[in-house]
Amino acid sequence: MTATPTIHELESRDQKISQVKVFNDRAEVRRLVKVSLKTGVNEVVLKNLTTNLTPGSMRVEGRGKAVIHDVVVKNVAATTEETDSPKIYTIRASLQEEKARLQKIDDRGTVIQKSVTNLDEIFGQVGGGLVKAPKDGEVALNEGTLTSLKNFFDFYGTNSESYREKLRSIEAEHRDQKEKVQKLEQELAIIQNKFRHKSYSQCAIISLECSEECEAELDVIYQVMNAGWSPSYDIRVDTSKPSMNITYFGKIRQHTNEDWNGAPLVLSTAQPCLGGKIPELGTLEATFRSRYTPAPQQMLFASRATPQCATASLFGSASAPPPPPQPEMKVAVASEVTQNTLSTEFKILREATIPHGTNDHKVTVGIVTLSPKLVHETVPSKNAAAFLTASAVNTSELAFLSGDSSVYLNNAFVAKSHLKNVSPGERFSCSLGVDTAIRVEYKPAKKYHEEGGYITKHSANVTEQTVFVKNSRSEQPVLLTIKHHVPRSTDEKIRVKLVAPVAVPYDAEKATNETENAEPSEGAKFNSSNNLEWTVKLAPNTSQDLVIKYVVEHPKDETVQYREMF
Incomplete structure (x- = not known):
C-alpha cells in the first residue's frame, strides 16, 4: 500500500526571489523555497503561480538529503482572495477597514439624527400640553407653569444646538471618509483591471522523497511572458x-x-523567442512566368528630411564665466x-x-x-x-x-x-x-542634353549642380561634408561619369575596418551606396561654390528613369 505523502502548501508570491533574468520578450524568475521535509514522500505545493507562466518552462533544482521525482503544473479553481497579489491584498484590507469606519460614522449620525427628531417631537408635545385654551376668561398659565416652560425651552435650545452641531461635524467626517473609500475602490479597480483577474490559478506540485527528516532548499525556475x-x-x-x-x-x-x-x-x-533550430532550405525552382500574370510592383520609399x-x-559665447558648479551626483x-x-x-x-x-x-x-x-x-x-x-x-x-x-x-x-x-x-x-552659423544654399540645377555617335546614336544628359556654402563663424574653421546623389547604372548600356569633383571610387575589397573607422578628411569619395561624400574645409568668414557635375550616356531610343532605393 502506497504511503500517504506529506503535503506542504506554500504561497508562491511569499517565496523570496533570488534572481530575475530579463530577456527582450520574456523573463526568467528564480525563487528560493525553504521547506522542512518529513521522512518518506513529500509534496511541495506552490499555490497561485502567475497565469503568464510559459508552459513547459518550470524546472526545479535543490539542496538537501532528498530526491526530486517529478514536477507537475496544473490549473486549479481559485477565489478572488486567493489570487490577490500582495498589493491588491493590502488595498482590499485597507478598503474593508475604511468601510468599517464609514459605517461607524453612519451609525453615529443616525443616533444624533434620531436625538434631534425625538427632541423636536417632545418639544411639540410639551408645548401643546402646557398651553391650554382659556375658559370663562381664565388663563391656564401660572407662575409655576411658566417657570417649567422656561426651563424646558432652555434645555431644548442648548441640546438642540449641540446635537445639530454634532450632526454637521459627522456629515463632514462622513464626506471625507466616503472620499477615502471611493479612492481605494478606484485604485483597486485599476489594479484588478491590469491583473486581468481569472477564476483559476496555477500551482506547481513538486514530489520529493527522503529517508530522514531534513531541511531542504529548492530553486524553482520558470519563465513568464509579457x-x-x-x-x-x-x-x-x-x-x-x-x-x-x-x-x-x-x-x-x-x-x-x-x-x-x-x-x-x-x-x-x-x-529565446528565436529558438535554436536552424531553418530548413527548400528547393528553388526556376519556371517561366505566365505572360498574363502581372509582375508585382516594387515598393519605393522616398526620404524626406x-x-x-x-x-x-x-x-558657447564670450560672456563672463559662470560660478563653479556643485559636484555631480x-x-x-x-x-x-x-x-x-x-x-x-x-x-x-x-x-x-x-x-x-x-x-x-x-x-x-x-x-x-x-x-x-x-x-x-x-x-x-x-x-x-x-x-x-x-x-x-x-x-x-x-x-x-x-x-x-x-x-x-x-x-x-x-x-x-x-x-x-x-x-x-x-x-x-x-x-x-x-x-x-553654417549657411547652405542649394541652387537650381543646370541640365543639358547632347546627342552623338557615327554608327550607334547615343544621348548624353549632363547635370550640373551648384551648392553654395558659407562659414559665418569668425573664430575657427570647420569641416563640412556634402552628401549628394550620383546615379548608379544598373544596365551596361547606361554609363555614368562624374566630371567634378574628382572622387575616389568605393572598393569593397579594399574596405577595411580601419578605413571605415577613419576620421573624415578633405576630399571626395564614393561610399558603399554609390553616393558622393565631398568634405571641404571652410575657413572662418569664407564661402565657396561647390559644383557637382556628372554625365549619363544611354542609347538614343531609350529613356532613363531615376528611382531612389533604400
Whole structure:
C-alpha cells in the first residue's frame, strides 16, 4: 500500500526571489523555497503561480538529503482572495477597514439624527400640553407653569444646538471618509483591471522523497511572458573638450501578473523567442512566368528630411564665466558584465522592486566616455542646412544595441534620436542639430542634353549642380561634408561619369575596418551606396561654390528613369 505523502502548501508570491533574468520578450524568475521535509514522500505545493507562466518552462533544482521525482503544473479553481497579489491584498484590507469606519460614522449620525427628531417631537408635545385654551376668561398659565416652560425651552435650545452641531461635524467626517473609500475602490479597480483577474490559478506540485527528516532548499525556475527590456541612451556632447558621455540604460516592462519585490536583476541580450533550430532550405525552382500574370510592383520609399529647430550657439559665447558648479551626483552602473557565447548579460548592482503594470523601470547598465570628432554634414537635396555631427569610435567593451536616445549638447537638450547597433571598435555618428552659423544654399540645377555617335546614336544628359556654402563663424574653421546623389547604372548600356569633383571610387575589397573607422578628411569619395561624400574645409568668414557635375550616356531610343532605393 502506497504511503500517504506529506503535503506542504506554500504561497508562491511569499517565496523570496533570488534572481530575475530579463530577456527582450520574456523573463526568467528564480525563487528560493525553504521547506522542512518529513521522512518518506513529500509534496511541495506552490499555490497561485502567475497565469503568464510559459508552459513547459518550470524546472526545479535543490539542496538537501532528498530526491526530486517529478514536477507537475496544473490549473486549479481559485477565489478572488486567493489570487490577490500582495498589493491588491493590502488595498482590499485597507478598503474593508475604511468601510468599517464609514459605517461607524453612519451609525453615529443616525443616533444624533434620531436625538434631534425625538427632541423636536417632545418639544411639540410639551408645548401643546402646557398651553391650554382659556375658559370663562381664565388663563391656564401660572407662575409655576411658566417657570417649567422656561426651563424646558432652555434645555431644548442648548441640546438642540449641540446635537445639530454634532450632526454637521459627522456629515463632514462622513464626506471625507466616503472620499477615502471611493479612492481605494478606484485604485483597486485599476489594479484588478491590469491583473486581468481569472477564476483559476496555477500551482506547481513538486514530489520529493527522503529517508530522514531534513531541511531542504529548492530553486524553482520558470519563465513568464509579457515582460522584457529595451536599451535607451543619454548622449551628452561637450564641444569645449570635446567629449561624449553615453549613459547606457535598460528600460524594463513588467506585465506578468506578479510582483517582483527585492529582485536581483540580470539583463540578457539572448533571444529565446528565436529558438535554436536552424531553418530548413527548400528547393528553388526556376519556371517561366505566365505572360498574363502581372509582375508585382516594387515598393519605393522616398526620404524626406524634417527640418529641425535651430539650436543656440554650438560653441558657447564670450560672456563672463559662470560660478563653479556643485559636484555631480554619481550614477550607479552595472556591477558585472558577462560575455557568453551567444549573448551578453548585465548584472544590475542594486536589487529592484518592479510591480505588475510597470512600463518603464529604468536601470543603468554602464557609462562610456568617448572622444568624438565634431564635423558638419549636409544633404542639400533633402534639407539645405548644416548639421553638427559627433563622430566617434566605440572604444568600450560594451556593444550598443539598437535603441532610442536623448541627445544633449553642452547640457542643453537637442533632440530625440535612434542609435543603431554599434559593436566595440566600430565608428558611429550622432546628429547634434542644425548649426545656424553654417549657411547652405542649394541652387537650381543646370541640365543639358547632347546627342552623338557615327554608327550607334547615343544621348548624353549632363547635370550640373551648384551648392553654395558659407562659414559665418569668425573664430575657427570647420569641416563640412556634402552628401549628394550620383546615379548608379544598373544596365551596361547606361554609363555614368562624374566630371567634378574628382572622387575616389568605393572598393569593397579594399574596405577595411580601419578605413571605415577613419576620421573624415578633405576630399571626395564614393561610399558603399554609390553616393558622393565631398568634405571641404571652410575657413572662418569664407564661402565657396561647390559644383557637382556628372554625365549619363544611354542609347538614343531609350529613356532613363531615376528611382531612389533604400
